[in-house]
Amino acid sequence: MNEMDLLTRLRAEVPAEVSPRAADRCYAAFAAERHTEPRRAAPAAPRWRPSSARLSLPRLALAAGLAAAAAAGIVVAVPRSPAHGPAPLTVRELAYRAATAALAAPSVAPSQWAYMGVGHSTNCPKGPDTPAAGSSGIPYCSITDQPESWQTADGTRGAYYDEHGHLVVRDNPSVGAQIAYASAVKLPADPRALVKYLYGNVSRTDSVSPPGNASELWLGTFYAVVGLLQDYILPPRLAAELFRALPYVHGVRVMQAAGLVGFTWVGFTAESRSVRVPARTQTMMLDPSTYAVTGAATVSASGRILATMEVPAKIPVSGPGVRP
Amino acid sequence: MTPQEPAVADDASVILRSRHEPEAFAALFTRHSATIQRYVTRRLGPVAADDVVADTFLLAFRQRDAYDPARANALPWLYGIATNLISRHRRDEIRLYRALARTGTDPVTAPFTDHVDNAVAASMAGRQLAAALARLPASHRDPLLLVAWGDLSYEETARALGVPKGTVRSRISRARARLRKMLGDIDPTMLEEKQ
Numbered sequence: 266m267n268e269m270d271l272l273t274r275l276r277a278e279v280p281a282e283v284s285p286r287a288a289d290r291c292y293a294a295f296a297a298e299r300h301t302e303p304r305r306a307a308p309a310a311p312r313w314r315p316s317s318a319r320l321s322l323p324r325l326a327l328a329a330g331l332a333a334a335a336a337a338g339i340v341v342a343v344p345r346s347p348a349h350g351p352a353p354l355t356v357r358e359l360a361y362r363a364a365t366a367a368l369a370a371p372s373v374a375p376s377q378w379a380y381m382g383v384g385h386s387t388n389c390p391k392g393p394d395t396p397a398a399g400s401s402g403i404p405y406c407s408i409t410d411q412p413e414s415w416q417t418a419d420g421t422r423g424a425y426y427d428e429h430g431h432l433v434v435r436d437n438p439s440v441g442a443q444i445a446y447a448s449a450v451k452l453p454a455d456p457r458a459l460v461k462y463l464y465g466n467v468s469r470t471d472s473v474s475p476p477g478n479a480s481e482l483w484l485g486t487f488y489a490v491v492g493l494l495q496d497y498i499l500p501p502r503l504a505a506e507l508f509r510a511l512p513y514v515h516g517v518r519v520m521q522a523a524g525l526v527g528f529t530w531v532g533f534t535a536e537s538r539s540v541r542v543p544a545r546t547q548t549m550m551l552d553p554s555t556y557a558v559t560g561a562a563t564v565s566a567s568g569r570i571l572a573t574m575e576v577p578a579k580i581p582v583s584g585p586g587v588r589p
Numbered sequence: 590m591t592p593q594e595p596a597v598a599d600d601a602s603v604i605l606r607s608r609h610e611p612e613a614f615a616a617l618f619t620r621h622s623a624t625i626q627r628y629v630t631r632r633l634g635p636v637a638a639d640d641v642v643a644d645t646f647l648l649a650f651r652q653r654d655a656y657d658p659a660r661a662n663a664l665p666w667l668y669g670i671a672t673n674l675i676s677r678h679r680r681d682e683i684r685l686y687r688a689l690a691r692t693g694t695d696p697v698t699a700p701f702t703d704h705v706d707n708a709v710a711a712s713m714a715g716r717q718l719a720a721a722l723a724r725l726p727a728s729h730r731d732p733l734l735l736v737a738w739g740d741l742s743y744e745e746t747a748r749a750l751g752v753p754k755g756t757v758r759s760r761i762s763r764a765r766a767r768l769r770k771m772l773g774d775i776d777p778t779m780l781e782e783k784q
Contacts (some may be wrong), residue, residue, distance in 0.1 A: 276738045278695075
């Protein structure tokens with residue numbers, strides 16, 4: 266052993282891991298410059314997506330929405346386009362980009378009404394890579410329009426126009442989040458504490474098989490985060506902390522793909538290994554340019570996108586039934 | 590239509606891309622921050638390291654337009670920036686070495702290690718080594734530690750410090766000779782028992 270070995274030994278007990286504080290500073294700075302420098306033109310938005318100022322929280326819950334998508338509506342051809350999109354991202358990078366975008370959103374009161382617009386759900390039971398019988402190799406998927414609706418920021422009230430054109434306003438619309446808005450705004454601010462709380466909450470409230478199955482509990486934690494982000498218009502700081510919490514949720518990965526209707530997205534995904542939904546991943550989709558939440562997708566174990574639920578951003582309006 | 594597999598882009602490509610797409614620089618941070626953090630932590634302790642590491646990448650980010658894209662590996666560049674920033678904390682660094690030399694307890698690694706026996710067994714060598722490091726001139730300590738703790742080659746160290754490779758070689762040689770002299774009284778067999 267010589268002096269160089271001794272020096273190396275002095276370093277041996279120092280862990281090679283970056284501190285969250287340094288990561289916070291750097292990711293925020295990198296993302297912030299994006300908003301101050303001239304950029305290339307962003308990818309074109311889907312035709313149905315409002316182009317005005319938006320809040321980035323879609324409404325429909327993952328499982329329920331994707332199940333609804335199975336009810337086929339219009340049948341359209343989906344081009345077999347290769348996967349493309351932005352540069353590969355880590356969960357942490359994407360989380361900080363999404364958090365930075367969330368912080369830029371305006372803060373609204375819990376009772377603020379927001380226009381939910383018209384979204385689409387797509388369903389490809391055999392997967393988009395499966396050629397339809399008799400076709401020229403282009404797979405077919407069903408696309409169903411979701412009716413336009415309104416909702417308050419805290420999710421306690423919702424509205425829609427019925428078939429006669431009458432505005433229906435109702436209390437407590439069905440939302441998928443497991444945690445009420447009033448409780449959500451009191452969640453811990455630190456991302457790790459947030460994950461710890463949500464994991465504990467899932468452990469107490471969800472029945473997983475087998476009981477105590479950690480991977481299922483982590484998946485439930487992922488759903489809890491997604492549910493909060495999708496179902497409410499949260500205070501920007503809380504929304505940002507939820508995104509920052511995602512890197513601490515075990516099993517969460519980044520997925521980038523071309524969507525079923527031809528737009529690219531990037532998202533957080535976590536795999537379900539339950540008996541009921543074998544070997545599929547549930548994904549929260551984000552716009553690769555704005556990092557706004559744009560919906561949810563179900564992807565098979567082989568990487569095929571089976572279904573997506575795409576919804577426009579929530580836009581604050583003066584009341585129920587008012588379109589922006 | 591499948592999930593995209595992460596493509597491997599070298600550091601230069603990432604930096605080039607970040608010139609018109611700033612957030613792409615995050616990939617460089619993800620790739621190298623833990624390595625830089627470990628190096629800086631070893632030299633300055635965990636508290637100061639957080640800021641120095643963040644400042645290193647923020648400085649690199651601001652200077653990315655000046656990066657030579659012919660250099661595929663940006664690690665020497667990042668180490669160079671970090672070493673410059675560490676120079677602003679010389680007193681803190683020397684204070685840590687002196688604390689180790691005086692007490693035998695390493696204030697840097699103590700929070701991370703659970704090998705109490707190793708720490709005790711290493712104390713004599715560690716104290717001598719720390720005392721020697723504290724006495725080395727910065728111009729010799731920097732290249733020595735970039736090689737020993739940064740795992741850089743002599744050529745990379747020269748690039749990091751902006752000096753000729755021969756200069757690095759001679760400075761490291763002198764630094765090592767000085768360390769050897771101070772460690773001359775240590776029985777190496779004591780140190781071999783720790784595994």
